Amino acid sequence: MSEHVIPGRRGGLISLSTADSLWVDLTSGSAVPTAVAAFTCSPADARAGYVLLGGRVVTTVTADGSRWSVPQTEVRRAAAELNAVQMERQDLVRIGPFGGMPGQEHDEGMLLPWRRRISRELQEPGETGRAARDEGSRPSHLAGIDWRRVLVEQPHGRAAGTWWLPRAVVRVLDAAEHAERRWLHATRQASQTPVELSSTHRQAKAAAGRETTSTDDSATVLQVYNGELKGQLYSAVSRKPGVCGKVAGWACAVCRTAPAAVLDHCHEHGYVRAPVCHSCNTQERPDHLYSNDIRVAGHYTRLFDTHAADWLPHWHRCPGCRARTTLPLPHLAAWTAHTACRAMRPAHRAPRGRKPCGLLRVSWTGSQNAPGSCLLTVAVDLCPTGEHRVLTQVPYREAVLQFRTWLAVAAPAVAAAAGPDRLDGLPDRVRPVIADTSGEDLALF
Template sequence: MSERVIGGHVAGLITVGAADALWAGLTVGSAVPSASAVFTGSPTLARGGYVLLGRRVVAAVKASGGAWSVPEMEVRRAAAELGAVGMDCRDLVRIGPFGSAPAPHPVHDEGTLLRWRERIARELQKPGGPERAPRDGGHRLSHLAGVDWRQILVERPRMGMAGSWWLPRTVVRLLDTAEHTETQWLHTARTRRIDNAVIEPPPHDGQAQAADAWRTTSQNLPTAPLRPYSGELQGLVYSVVSRKPGISRKVARWACAVCGTAPAAVLDHCHEHGYVRAPVCQSCNTQERPDHLYSNDIRVAGHYTRLFDTDAAVWLRHWHRCPGCRARATLPLPHLAAWTAHVACRTQRPTHREARSSRGRKPCGALRVSWTGGHHAPHTCVLTVVVDFCPSGEHRVLAHVPYREAAEQFRTWLAETVPAVAAVAGPDRIDDLPTHFRPVIADTSSEGQALF
């Protein structure tokens, strides 16, 4: 399609129908699949004064005749930003389910906030799931910030358990940023409306006056830039910090302390020692989450390759923001168990010949590690590394590793892998650490925020 807008173009504004056509034509080749009818489909927030497209808020104005219009240049910018986003369909983030269905949130005057995880959860938990997309004009979700998430959603079934939902990491970070942008935009608009009491378009006729109104309502509403995290919460206890008034808004103003690109959403903290590590985005927080089967049993999933191999320096530095883990030069027990299975026992894992090739071999089954006891009683804690779902029908116990041996192996590996992190860790000074440790349990909250 030509990028030229055929009709409905006055003073830089185009009708929502023309905006739909323009958006579809500009995003047809983007790696992230775009949704159609983002301005006229369900749900559309034009009636609230804006439409959210990717990381950008596109303001909408209403002419005297009741027709909605949007600025053409903003649609083009939003499409260009989405088209510049690359996507690795193999790098997935688990987005749920983490518990019971979330409770509904109220509808605001400006529209319904994105809260994309909750929206996906509600739609997938309805009869028919994503295949029965909202074609009936109802209030069910049709797109997320202009992204057609159904095309890239991955559902992974589990034997005897509810399945899990996954999206590419790039899309998760895009939607997290969109959610942050919308919240900031609405907060700024509400503040200016209260201060100036002139945020609504003036009661004049014609699209030219509507364009002036758009320039007042949109261009003068910048979102606050994210600031990098510089250790402001270092050494503070999460149970105290999380109860401070306004802490959620303060966290949202930081960039994620791990990836540095997406807005922070939660305070990551050590469940064993209780200390705040840093504010992180939902994507990084989910990546760090151990894949629990039970409170003392985890599956060694594919994301551990990033945590302990490709991005090990970043994650080890992040985990050692906890004074307890840094003083002991170790990791929280679920992470130490995953490291032991993924790294220390890597050479012990058997392989099988590929079914379709006479050359290659693949690792046997799926790794799982469980433990008895806890970190506060290291002399009784033992990690057991097991291979499940062996193609030959076997279930093999690879190793029984005492906690102290696993911790010592980790210290040696840490010094070789990331000397800069190892240099500031230890010796084991625990005088000022909490004496009562929180037990290690699986996260069952619907928000999925209380992560390790």
């Protein structure tokens, strides 16, 4: 380091170059890759009054108008929070390119929502883009994270490829964007002090402003969703004025850490479930190959196994699913293939034991509106030896009964709150599937 950090004064101010070195040292073992110039490289700008580190806002100060410094304790707290993040490199979320991205921008700090910033950097002309990635140039980062090291680009036919980041990184960047927005809002409110105030009042106002801009202040705490939209139809709620701002003020009702960004709703029955973040919304969305064909990918392990206690109550926030003790047809199909038919999936010898064969897929004919004619087909694609195709066919009604039996064991409280005796208030006819309007352009609704 260019500046010695005194062990006994961990709360003291350190220069930006020292903070860069400290950030790298503290996060050397982090699962999320960090940048070497988190304080001195764009989009970080000490003159804005803050720098983003992970999901935390670190304030910047200057004593003589020229040398900028940051509190060492804040750097250490941000590093500790990032070191606690666990990342699965295979658990990816698509971040672009999308059409119709929102046009609003910040006027300080990160300047742009992080998805748009990444899109701009990746879509730069060839020479400019290559120059920005040269070893001799200053690297680009977001909130102290070197996102290029974990970015995955997947080809998309003849068109340009799609970009993906690990879900853990997406959640950290969402938290950073939310923290920045809150910090700027609190700072602007604190700065609106009338000129005619007395010196005593000015000092009190300044002290209140310093408390408000603290990242640990209650003003930055997201509201917990307590069922305020319970039983309401998405088609009606989405047209109400002011709903967008209200959704952004809630914490995600599933992970309970990231700020909510969309209203998740049941596409089969039309009811609002709860506000969720982009990451949880992407994780829940079935991996459709076609409109009635789903690839049963690895993220279903989290939905139906490790994090089932979070997802099952969330899905049953829909009165239709709760009353019928089932799931929307795509979710039920994925559950049937992943859970009920798990023992049927063949395996082949591998260097380390046996490996599940090929790719699991489930499709269906008919509709949930006509349960008697609906049939789920579970198959294995891309078997190395070409041995396996269709594993089994499960009638819709049998799949529902299997799910109810499993639900009573996996989530007794959810199963107890459901049942056919709770049909009051539901539409006489099941609503048709509602087209998803929150996917391609990442719009709020």
